Amino acid sequence: MALTSTDLLEVDLGKLAAAVSDWKKAVDGLKKSAENARTQMQAKSDSARWAGVNATVTREFIAKTAKEITDLHAEANSIYQVLEDGQTELASLQKQLKTAVEDDAAELGVRVEDIGDGQVRCFFPHVRGDTDERTQGQLDQKQALESRINGILAHAAEIDASVARALGKSHGNDPYNAGHSTYESLNDAEVERALELARKGDKMSDAELHELNRLLRFNSGEKDGEFATEFYEGLGGPEKALQFYAEMSIDGTGADAAKTRLNEVQDLQKVMGYTLANATDPDHTHHLPDSWGPEFRRLGTQQIGWERGQWNKPYGYQVLGGLLRYGNYDSRFLTPIAEHITQLHKKDPYFFLSNKPAGNPDAYGFNPSGKLGTGNDPLNSVLESLGHSPEAAEKFFTGTPTAYNEDGTVKKGDPGFGSYLDLFTDKDFEWTVDTNAANVLADEDKTKAALTFGPEALGHALEAATTGRPYDSDDAADAIKHNEAQAHLVSDIVNKFGSDPELIRHNENGDLEDEETGPLYGLRGSLGDITAEYMGDFQRAMYDEDASSDLFPTFGAPADLDPNNVARFLGEVGQDPDAYSAITTAQQAYTSDVVDHVVNGSSHSTASLDGRVGDAVAPGSAIAGIMSDARAHAIYEYHTASDTEFNEAAAEKQKWVNRILGMGIEKVGERVPIAGAPLEWASEDIQESVMKSIQQDTTSEAEAQAGQEYTNGRQAALDSARAAVDHALVSNNAIDPDTAEDLRRAARTSAGHSHSDGAQWKSESNKH
Template sequence: MDLEALRHGNFATLGTAINDWSMMVKQLKALETRARDDMRAKAQRANWAGVNATVSREFITKTVGEFSDAVAQATSILNILRDTRDELVKHRDDLNQAIDRAWKKKLTVVGVAGGGFKVYVNVHPEPPDSEQAMKGVVDELQGILDRATTSDSTAARALTALANQADHGFSSAKYADRDSAADALEKAADMAALAKDAKKLTPEQLAELNRTLAQHKNDELFAAEFATKLGARNTLQFWADMSSLHLGARDSELHQLQDFQENLSTTLATATLSDADGMTAWKRQVIEEGTKVYTSDNPAHPTRGPMSAMGFQVMSSLMGQGKYDAEFLDAYGKKLLKADMAPTGGAGMNTNDLWKAPNQLTDLVFGEEDGQDPMVGFMKALSHNPEAATNTFADKEVFKHSLESIRYTDRDAAVAGALEAAVLGTAVGEVPSEPVPRSTTQAEIMRMVTETIAQPDGASLVTKETGEHFGRMASGYMPEINRALYGEARNSVFLTDSADPDPFSQTDVGRFLYEVAQDPDGARQIRFGESIYTASSLEAHIANPSLYDGETKEAITYIAKNAGLIEGIVAHSEADAQIGSELGSEKEENDARKRTGDFMKAIIGVGIGAGAAALVPQTVAGAVIGATASGYFGGISGMAVDRLIDGRQADGALDRALYATGKGLDAHLESATLQTQDSAMDALKLHRSDLPPDATQHWINDAVRQGWTNSDSFLEDRHKRPSA
C-alpha cells in the first residue's frame, strides 16, 4: 500500500459500491422469497404432465436454488467490501494521526517515488534523540501500511476466489467479514503444506490438520484452496502414504484416523463444488490418474514390501463422506465403470478379481472395509448425491451391471444405497426439506429394480445389507405401488404427481414386496410406508370428499383393501421365511422399529410438502391444502407411526412364536385392521366428518380382510412358496 494513496485515500467510491451491493442483497432476498414461496410452491403443487413433469419442474427448482446462492454470494461480497472499507478507513486515520504525532516530534514524513516514504528532522540542530525517534516513526508507519496492504490484498484475493467458484451461476459460500474469508484461504494453504509429505507429518501436525479440516470441511473457499494447493497427484499420494504408514492402527490411533478420513473426504467433496481453474484441473487430473498405480513404502516395516493401489482405489476410498459435485461424479463414474465392466462374463461377474488380488496388503479405509473395491466408495458418493445417482443408473447397462455385481462382491449396501438415492431423489439418511417429485427417469430405474428382484433369481439380491434400502424405496413409491396392485379406480383414489404414475406391473411389484419383506428391515420399512400412506390417503378423502367422483365410502374401502393386500403380502413373506425365529433380540427389534419410526416422523414433521414427497401423493396434497396450511398429512400420519412404534413391540418368546405360526398371521391381520380403522377415526374426528364412525369401521374391517385374503391367492398365482 502506497503511503500517499492511503494518506489521501477517498473511499467514497467504495462506499457507493457498498450501498449498491446492500441494495442488491435486499432485492435478491426479495426475489429469493418470491421464487421460493411463489414460483417453486406453485411448481410443486402443479399437476405436471409429459416433459413438463421433469424438465420444467427441475428447471424451476434449480433456478430457485440459484437465487439462494446469489443471495449468499452477494451477502459475502457486501460483508467483505464493508469490512475492508472500515479497515482501510481506520488504517488511513491511524496513518494521519501517526504523521501528526511525528510532526510534533519535529519530524516530517514525505512520500517518495515508487510508493515508499522518508522521515527527516525538520529543525536544526537535530534533537539528541532524533535518530531513535525517526526509527520509531518509520516502524509505526510501515506497520500501518503493512496492515492496510493485508486488508486490501486479502480482500482482493477473497473476492476473486468467490467469483471464481462458479463458472455459471453463483457460489453458496458464506462469509461474515473479510477476516474470515482471508483466514480460510490462509489456513487452507498452511494445511496443504502439511499434507505435502505424509512421512514427515508428526502426530501433533496430524492432530492440527484433522482439527482444521473438521472446522472448515464445509467451507467452499477453504476446501478449494486446500485441494488446489495440494494438487491432484499429491492428494492421491498423500492418502496412499497415510494408509501405508498407519496400516494396522488400533484403539485411539484408529479412531483418530477414522475421524481424519471422514474430514478429508468431506473437504474434498466440498472442493469439487468449485469451478475455479485450479479445481477444474484437479478434478480432471484425478480422473486421469484413475488407472495409475500409487506405491508407498513404510520405513517402519521394510520387510513388508510396498503397498500399491490404483488411483481409482485411492480416490474412491475418500468418497465415503460429503456431497461430491454431480458433474465430477458423472465423469469419474464413466471411466471407473468402464474399467469395472471390462471383464468378460455375465453382468457383474468377475469384477471382484479386477480390484482384489490374493494376499494383497492394501487397506485404504480405516475401519471394517479395505477400500480395494473402488465401486464401494463411488457408490457411497452417489448415495449422497441423488442427481448423480439418477444420472448413473439411467444407463440400463450400468444399472444391470451394478445391481448384479452385488452377487459377486461385497458392495451390497453401497449399491443399494446409491439406488435408493437415485429413485427417491434424496440422499440416504437425509430428511428432505421440500417436495421431491419423481421424474420419468427415476420411475424407470425403480421399475427396473422391481423387475429385477421379481425374477426367479432376484431373491438373492435382498440381503441383510440391502433389505432396508429396498424397503425404503418401496415406501417412497407407495402411491405407484398401490396403483399397480389395485388397478381399477386407481386414477381417482391413489393419486400421484409422478411423471410416470404407473411404472410397475402388478406381478412384478407384488413379487418385489414379497422378496424385500423376507428381510426384517425391509419388511419394517414397507409396513411403515404402507401405514403412513394409508393414513394420509384416508385423511385426504375424508377431509375433501370431492377428490373422488364417487362416494367417499368407496374410496375408503379401496384404500383399506389395498392396505390389507400389502400387509398380507408382507406377513405371508415373513411367515414363509420364519423371520420371527431369527429375531436377534426383543431390544434389537424394538430399537430398530423406533429408529425407523423416528426417521419417518422427522420426514412428516418437516412439513406437508416434505412428508408428502416421501410417502404421500403430491396431487392430493395440492388439492387438499389449497390456500390453507391446515395440517393434512402431518398429525394423522404421525399418530399412525406412534401406534406402530408402541403397539408392535416384540415381547419375549411368545411374540417370536407368533411370527412363525398361523397365530402370527392372525395377529398381523388384526394389527393391520386396527391401524387402518384408527387412522380413519382420527381423520373423522379431526375434520369433523359426517361419515358414520361405526359404519366406517365396518367398511374398513371388511375391506382389509378382503385384501388380506386376496394376498394369499395373489402370491400363490405368482410366487413359489414353501407353505404352498
C-alpha cells in the same frame, strides 16, 4: 483454557466490532500515507540529484521509510481483514448458540451445562411428581441439540485460534519491523495453517492432526469453494493429494496405531472427502480445474507411492475410493469415475484386489471407517460415493453408458451393456470379498458377510438415484418430488427383481434346500426404503388404479408399476426386517392420509362414503398382507430373522411417517386442528399405531406350518384401518356417531379382505 458455552454467550462482540472499525480507519489512513510516500517522497528521492553521503545514506533511508509505510499498510490491512472475518463468524455462531440454548432447549425442556474441554451436556431436569420417562423422540432431540451446541462451540474455538494465530503472524512480534505474513481474509490464514500441517504428513502429532481435521471440517462446506480449492491446490495436484491421504491412512490404521490416531484418521477421511467434493464442483465460484477428473482417472490404474524405495504401492483408485465415500460430488466429476471403475471391475473383478500385499493383515486399507470393506476394491467405494451423490447416481443409472479405456480416456463405441442396472443384476456379475475381517477365506460366515458389502453399496446408490437424497440423509430432510427418470428407474427395479426374485432371496439354513441365496439379497434394505418413498405408486399398482386417479396420488412423476411384478417384488423385499418396517410404516402413514382425504376432502362422487373409505384402505391392507406373509416366511422357512429383529427394526424407520405426511403436508396442514404443529400431532399418533401393528404382526411356528402365517397380521391390518378412520374423524365434527361406526366397519371389512388378498398373492407368487 477451552471455550465454554457461557464464554460465547456472554462475550461482548460489540467491542470486537468497534476494534474492526478502528482498524478500518487505520488501514484507510495508512493507505493514503503509503501512496503519498510512494508518489511524492519516494518519487522525489528517485528523481533528485544526490551527492556525497546523501547519495547513499539519505536516499537509502527514504526508500526504506517508504517501504516500511507500505508494509505498515499491508500489516494493518491483514489485521483488519482477519478481525472483520473473525467478528462476522463469531457473531453468527453466537446467534446460533443463543437460539439453541435460549429457544430450542427451553422448548424441549432441557438444560445446558458446561462440562469442560469445550463440551456441554443437555439433560432433562427432574420435576417433582414427574416420572422422568421420556420418549425416544425426546431423547433423540436432546442428543441432536447437544451435538449441535458442541459443534457450534468447536467451530467458535477454531475461529478464535485461527484469528489469534493470524494476528501473531501478521504482527511478527517485532515492534521495529513491519511487513510479515499478510492475509486478504481469515480464510487465507486457515488455508495456510492447514497446508502447513499437511506438509508434515505422518509426522503430525495427534493434536496437530486434530487441528487439521477441525480446519477442514469447518471450512469444507463454504458455498464459494474457496478454502477447499486452495487446500487441494496447495497439496500439489491430484497425485500429491493421493499420496498425502494414503500416507495418513496407512499411518492411522496400522497394527501399532493407537485408538486416538485411528479416530483422527477416520475423521480425516471424512473431512478430506467433504472438502474434495466442494473443490470439484464446477458451479462454485472457486473450484479445481476440470483436468482433475481425467487426471484422477488416469492415476486410477497407476500405482501410487509416497516413500522412497516403497515396494507395495496401491493403485490410485484404491486410495481415491477412501475419499469418495464421503461428500456429495457433482455428476460431472463423479459419474465418469464411477463408470470407469465399474468397467474395470467388469473386465477383471480382481484387478485391484490382486494388488493387496500377500500375507499382510489389512485391517482397514484405505477406508479407515471400516464400513463396507477395506476399500481395496474401489467398486464398493464408488458405489457408496454414488449413495451420497444423488445427481451423479441418477445420471449413472439412467443415462446412456460411456465406454472408457484403461487409462480413463473415453473409448469409441459402447461398453457392451445397456445400463448399469442390467450389468449389476446380471447373474454372471462377480462381487468380490473385500473385508477387514481376519482369516476371511477360512471362515464361511465372514465370506458370506463380505459378499454383501458390494450389493449394500449398490442399494445405497439406487436409493440416492431414485429419491434425489443421499441414502443416509437427515430423517427430517424434505422429500424431493420424483422426476420422470427417477420414476422410470423405480419401474425398472421392480420389474427386474419382480420377474427374478431369486436375485435377492436369502435362504439361511432354511428348510427350502432347493433354493439358493441370491447374490443381491444385501440390498433389500435399500429396496424397502425405495418402496416406502414410492408408496403412492405401489398402492396404485395393488388394484390397478387408473393413472388419472387423485385418490392415490404419486409424489411427482408416476412410476407406472407393473402389478404382476409388484407382489413378487414386495414379497421378497419384505423378508428383510428393515425393509418390512420401512414399507409397513410408510404404508400406514400413506393410508391414513388417503383416508383423511376421503373423509374430509371435497368430492363430487355419488358413491357412499363408507364404500369410498373401504376402497381407500384396500391397497395398503393388501400390502400389509404381503408383508405379514413375507415376515412369516423369513422367520419359519428361510430362518433369516426373528420376531425380535422385526420389532427392533421398526423403531428405526419412524422417519417414514414424517416423510410420507410431508409429501402431502398441504392437506394435513389444512385439516389437523393443532395450531403450529399439525405434522407433529399426526406423526406421533400414526407412529404409535404403526408400532402396535408391527409388534402385533406375529405368528407361531405351529400356525406357520398350518398355513396360517398371517392370522395375527390380519388383525393388525384391521386395527390399522380403524385407526386411519379415527385419525380422519378427529377433524370432522359433522359426522355423527352412527356414520362414524359405519366408516370404521367398512374400513375393517375392506382391510380384512385386502390383507387376505395380499397374503394370497405372495403365496401364489412363490409358486412361479
